[in-house]
Amino acid sequence: MGAASCDGDGERNAVVVGLQPVALVDHVARVDWAMLESVPGERGGSIRVTATELEDILAQVNKHVLPNGDFSSPIRTLAGGSVANTLRGLAGGLGVRCKMVGARGNDEQGKMFATSMRSFQVDLSCLRVKSGPTGQCVCLVDALGNRTMRPCLSDAVRLQASELTREDFKGIKWLVLNGYGFYGEELVESAAHLAKLEGALVSMDLASFEVVRNFRPRLLKLLQSRKVDLCFANEDEARELMGGEPESTPESALKFLSQYCNNAVVMLGSKGCIARSGDEVVRAKAVEGGSVVDTTGAGDLFASGFLYGMINGLSLDHCCKLGCCTGAAVVQDLGGEIKQQGKKWMLQNMASMGLPVFQA
Known part of the structure; x- marks a missing residue:
């Protein structure tokens, strides 16, 4: 593999840097459960597949399009990845200066990923461009909006821990990490260390219960280091982190996370x-009134809203309401990005709840 180049030049220091070691292109499709029976792994989860398996799934999608679907194509292709989703929500939806640290391939998928991220005003000056393929993921969405993800990353180019530099994190206020980063040896740990040298705060999303199950010792070690200032988890992820405690509740999960982080969200x-x-x-209710088409990215965009509140010094209650609002906006369309109509809905609801909109 040849030397990597960078994908553009940054103009100003970013407020938020997101670490996504592997750029992803999502192939999102609405399907019926009959089709999902033939997909390996648990429904609703995220397990890796080979390139051959990915092609087979995509071929099956064209035969199992959800009846009466209202989309012009069975498959919608767009930039993906949890961190990418969060950065797009912050930059494109809420005007926060964001930068991505990671790697993409020099193929057409990689170019499409970069074009999509730039359209949401995300700085790609620290996104390395390497010779090789870009990661891909099939996101299968059922009639209720639940999604099953099958990423293909085996041959995808990726960022290594040794490639990180302090310059990647210069001047930032927040580093956004995701549990999927643990697939890179020492990568998450190195990024957190470098960010702390810059005086930045660190946010960690636990990603999925499978990730927590696979990397629980490393995750706990990072949390115990006190380098994570804000942790996001859903109920399944928190239960897995607690050792599969069957009687765990949102309250007990929150208490567990709060042992290690000043700020925690379930x-x-x-x-x-x-x-x-x-x-x-603080407890906050979900924002009602929007339709649920696809839950892909709901947690990622919740993080966008919550972080936006933290960056601007808002109350914990406002941070929670912002997260619920941005999370509700993204589920109204396919894929993990807020479309223009969803953004309009989001801003209207923020205004009705008395939530301020800044330009960071």
């Missing part, structure tokens, strides 16, 4: 969220 889907900052605990 996302409850349609029931809203519960969050803690120091000794303060």
Whole structure:
């Protein structure tokens, strides 16, 4: 593999840097459960597949399009990845200066990824361009908006821990990490260390219960280091982190996370969220009124709204409401990005709840 180049030049220091070691292109499709029976792994989860398996799934999608679907194509292709989703929500939806640290291939998928991210005003000056393929993921969405993800990353180019430099994090206020980064040896740990040298705060999303199960010792070690200032988890992820505790509740999960982080959030889907900052605990209801087409990116965009509140010094209650609002906006269309109509809906709801909109 040849030397990597960078994907453009940054103009100003970013407020938020997101670490996504592997650029992803999502292939999103609405399907019926009959089709999902033939896909390996648990429904609703995320397990890796080979390139051959990915092509087979995509071929099957064209035969199992959801009846009466209202989309012009069975498959919608767009830039993907949890961190990418969060950065797009912050930059394109809320005007926060964001930069991505990671790698993409020099193929057509990689170019499409870069074009999509730039359209949401995300700085790609620290996105390395390498010779090789870009990662891909099939996102299968059922009639209720639930999604099953099958990423193909085996041959995809990726960022290595040794490639990170302090310059990647210069001047930032927040680093956004995701549990999927643990697939890179020492990568998450190195990024957190370098960000702390710059005086930045660190946010961690646990990603999925499979990720927590696979990397629990490393995740706990990072949390115990006290380098994570804000942790996001859903109920399944928190339960897995607690060792599969069958009697765990959102409250007990929040208490567990708060041992290691000053700020912790347990996302409850349609029931809203519960969050803690120091000794303060806040519950927020989900924002109602929007349709649910695809839950892909709901947690990622919840993080966008919550972080936006933290960046601007808002109350914990406002941070929770912002997260619920941005999370509700993204589920109204296919894929993990807020489309123009969803953005309009989001801003209207923010205004009705008295939530301020800044330009960071």
